[in-house]
Amino acid sequence: MANEPHILLVDDERDIREPLAAYLGRNGYRVTKADNAAAARQVLAAHAIDLILLDVMMPGEDGLALTGFVRATSGTPVILLTARAEETDRIVGLELGADDYVTKPFSPRELVARIKAVLRRTEGSGKSVHAPDADGYAFGPWVLRTGERELVDAGGVAVPLSTGEYNLLLAFVTHPKRVLSRDQLLDLSQGRELAAFERSIDNHISRLRRKIEADPSDPKLIKTVWGGGYTLAADVRRL
């Protein structure tokens, strides 16, 4: 049973901690519980933890502070549990290096799916590769900002993207000048979000081109590679 991923669950609410630990246990995870940040640090020091589930709102040291500590000391991936849906929490959480977050009340099934996705991304390296490893990516006249999850043009005007568009573009800017097949794009862009791509990658590519290309019929940024897929032709600078 040593292959079971070891999850550290940190939540001050017993009503969440106990049933969630039981549910995760039933779904094949080894769970260690902690009811505050100090207890969590002790567990981290004593055990090899594969993933931390962390409540944001806790008395004393809160989840965001503990995320900062984890990120500074190890590569263990973090999924935040938050009772506040405000966008600011999400932004702050992701900037501090959380790999994902779920808003309470969440579906336990969805949580397990996200745990699997994060573990798959970190597999092998044993390190968090929390997807936006930069505040933003500059390419051509555009900046893709990961905190606000939006595209900003040279004039500072924000161009909002749908979840699918954002994930696809993030896949491109994190793999610039590489030819990405449709399967690779699907895999990369579905890694973080579970929003189902019912429509084809091609459709999303054409939508993205309408938003970022000066002339969508003659794309200069996202180019089609015959037989191979697509590639981002621009230089990408991490911000």
Next chain:
Amino acid sequence: MKRLFPRSLIGQMALLIGGALLIAQLVNFALILNERQKLSLAQNQGPAITRFAAVASDFGQAPAEFRTAVLEDSSRRGARFSLDRQSAVPESAGREGAIETRVAQALAANGVRAAEVRAAFGGELRPDPAPRAARPHRSPGGPVLVISARIGAGAWLNGRLVTPRPDPWLTVRLAAATLLLYLIVLGATLFIATRLARPLRDLAGAAERFGGRGEPISVTPRGPGDLRRAIDAFNAMNRRVVTLLDEKDRMLGAIGHDLRTPLASLRIRAEGVEPEAERTRIVATIEEMNAMLEDILVLARSGRDREEQRAVDVTALVDALVEEYRELGRDVSLDEDAVRQVLDVRPNLLRRAVRNLIDNAVKYGGSARVSVLRSDAALEIAIRDAGPGIAEDRLAAVLEPFARLEESRSRDTGGSGLGLAIARAAAEAHGGTLRLANAPEGGLVATLALPA
């Protein structure tokens, strides 16, 4: 005419005081002028009366043979005296009663007995009988006072005496004094008025800007004492309101957290419920409660959210939302002609408003056709559904919180009843409006207008 009448308290006060003062000053001016003219006349007539009485006295005391000589000798320097059988003043023609009384008194004081005294202004002075009198009079052109006294049977002593011309500058001097007084008082009034007006304007401006967010606006107290007190009271009230709103925010945050935690616990435990149909219903109920909680928190915080305004391509924002609905298989589309429209907005708030409107269109009308158009003064996001629309008399009511068209409280059709209220609050937070209308070709059109 309406434009000429000032609306402000200060303007009206200045106008009223200025007007009332003008009328009072004019009345005062008229009264003083009248008095001064009378006084001036009396002063001017004094010498003439005294001279007449002196001549009458000399005449009476002189021996009979010298009497003509006395009259001739006195008839110089703007005066003519003569003894006639008739009075030079007709019985009844503009006689000056006041002067007659004074002449009678002067005659009596000089020991002259006069049976009757008449006096009137008028006539010209005949040329001087003596050549030496050809030299110009010292005060030419003044009114001639004719005095007539009956000093014996059928004998009238008639005197024609030039009186000094009334002071021609009297009116001007008086008018100047009145005007000066008027300007001083009016200036003082305007000074007080502006001293009141500036702090009042500051106060009104602060009250208009007050949004209940961030630091309370403080107005510097100035002006008269009672105005300072009003400003101090306003500042104190401002601080209390901000404190109350902050407390409300903290309370809502705590409620949100405290309710979400048991909901989250329920949601996790629900996963173990059998049979599956029961589990599905429990999960749906929990999600409904959560959505309602979310709506209530958003509406309660509207107008006080701390989201910054940013330049955003609103068309792209709407397009991204429409795309998410399409990915979920909903019949939602954006007008093909929609072009880039950049506006300073709070993107998350606007997104929530548009999402609520699309939700409603899909829920009640089965589909949503979205357009983004710029008119002269506004950017209009219109969402049209293919549903039955809403009765005209209910259009305004459905914008109110917790308003529903159905009696049913089922989540499928009822919702939290806050979606439109939130959309309207979001529009108003941007200084815009939310309008609902039944389209002529059927269906409901919700138009979110943001000032461009």
